[in-house]
Amino acid sequence: MLRLVREFHLVTERQLSELTGRQTLWRRLPILTAQKKLYRKRGSGYEPYVYASYDISRRGDFEHDLMITDIHIALRKTGRLVRWAQSGQKRKGELNEDAFCILGADGKHLSCLI
Numbered sequence: 001m002l003r004l005v006r007e008f009h010l011v012t013e014r015q016l017s018e019l020t021g022r023q024t025l026w027r028r029l030p031i032l033t034a035q036k037k038l039y040r041k042r043g044s045g046y047e048p049y050v051y052a053s054y055d056i057s058r059r060g061d062f063e064h065d066l067m068i069t070d071i072h073i074a075l076r077k078t079g080r081l082v083r084w085a086q087s088g089q090k091r092k093g094e095l096n097e098d099a100f101c102i103l104g105a106d107g108k109h110l111s112c113l114i
Helices: 002-008 013-020 025-034 063-078
Strands: 039-042 049-052 081-085 100-105 108-113
Touching: 002 013, 002 063, 013 025, 013 049, 013 063, 025 039, 025 049, 063 081, 063 100
Parallel strands: none
Antiparallel strands: 039 049, 081 100, 100 108
C-alpha cells in the first residue's frame, strides 16, 4: 500500500481500494497515518481524506491532482501503460505537463503528455 501511495502521489481510499481490490483499507490507513508513514488531509466538508507519503497539511486543493491519479489508474488498468512519470518541478509562466506516459500495443509505442 505504501508503494502505491508513493507511485500515485495523492490518492483517496476509493482509489486505493480500486488499485488493491481490498475493501478494508479503513482499518490500516489510520495506523499508517499515526505511524507517520502516510499523511492525510480532508479537502473540505464531506470530501474524502487524501493520502500521500509526504506532509500535505498545507495543501489547499486536491481536485486537479486526484484527476491525474484517476487518469493514471485508468491507463494502468488497460495493461498498456509502459511508463508513467510525473514531474514535481513546475516552471512559473511556462506550459508544464502534469504527467508523461508511454502506452504500448502490438510492439508500437505512443508517447503522451497529460
